Amino acid sequence: MAPVEPLIGSRWQAFDGSTVGTVGVAGPEDVEVAFAAAERGAAVWRRTPAHERMTIPLRAAESGKTITEATGEAARSGDLIRLAAFEGTQLYGETLPLDANRGTGQDKVGFTLRRPCGVVVAITPFNHPALLVLHTLAPALAAGNAVVLEPATSTPLTALELAECFVDAGLPEGVLLVLVGVGAVPGDALVTDPRARKISFTGATATGEHLARVAGVKKLSLEWGASCPFVVLPDADLELAAGAHDGRGHHGPVALAAGQDARPVRTGLRDGPLTFVDAARGVADVLAGRSPAAIANPDWNHRKATA
CATH class of the missing domain: 3.40.605.10 (Aldehyde Dehydrogenase; Chain A, domain 1)
Incomplete structure (x- = not known):
């Protein structure tokens, strides 16, 4: 520096x-x-x-x-x-027998150094x-x-x-x-x-x-970069699924903010009193920087992730 x-x-x-x-x-x-x-x-x-x-x-x-x-x-x-x-202390070379070709013989050996x-x-x-x-x-x-x-x-x-x-x-x-x-x-x-x-x-x-x-x-x-599919099936525990996408198991918000695609395979999971969107709202707060646990801290990433 x-x-x-x-x-x-x-x-x-x-x-x-x-x-x-x-x-x-x-x-x-x-x-x-x-x-x-x-x-x-x-x-x-x-x-x-x-x-x-x-x-x-x-x-x-x-x-x-x-x-x-x-x-x-x-x-x-x-x-x-x-x-x-x-x-870094284990970077060894190799020894090579040289008797595979005429004119060398077993009395010679080759070696490489890294x-x-x-x-x-x-x-x-x-x-x-x-x-x-x-x-x-x-x-x-x-x-x-x-x-x-x-x-x-x-x-x-x-x-x-x-x-x-x-x-x-x-x-x-x-x-x-x-x-x-x-x-x-x-x-x-x-x-x-x-x-x-x-x-x-x-x-x-x-x-x-x-x-x-x-x-x-x-x-x-x-x-x-790459795509990062996140699959939520209709019979899934939605709170568990949302928690799995909070950056610990799937690195979801980190991947989203980094420009990697996290694409739901099925949307509109609204059966029952809790929707996936509801379950993920806390995760969204983290992603948007509204929580002390915010993952995408820099404001540049905040704007990109919430666009």
Whole structure:
């Protein structure tokens, strides 16, 4: 983060509209600064022994959603970092017998070594602002890569705080950089730059297709949006069904706010004194941000989810 000079941007809290933080909005010039720093960081980090690379994420692991969900995500975040830190020390190569072809014989053996990619660009969504950042960040760092991270515009503060945890834990300068952008800036510049050896993207299908077209020859890991059918049968316990769609079992409001489709197979379940709409009204309050358990906290997501 250090090489990038902050500009001004804002994020709002759903309940009273007050500003909870300001973040830098990166421009094209910041992309060049970030890649130059990341290349230097990658050169240092790839030469760092695996046991030393493991200690920094482990230190970092100790260090807008509902309270319930945020607590669960934070607990899982530490577990994910610790798992990635351990697996980063287990990157073994393979030995290959070379007697399958003439001219080699049993007196020779081949072997492979697994090496870091170099600079990894990670573009992450807002609906799990800690875990979905760490799904890329923790394994990439543990394997010896430098990471240029572009978190979602609507939830950058979590990513910046996570980055600070890694820096405070001793991560060398240039190994992790965070650029917050708006629209295709700086995303397109990050993805098309030949210094990016791998791209990790989680988000909308249309955006993922665009990135795949413009990225060029490099490794791609793309996780795109999808439909999330939620089936409620006529004889279902409607209160139980509504509760199952509250973000714990089905991640329903989170999926809705993230732009993933949650489509009822049968509508108009109105037999008896309680309708599914009635049963789900409490869930709707949570989704709309009218409850302390609100899942889609950022006001941007609130407007999108209630449109």
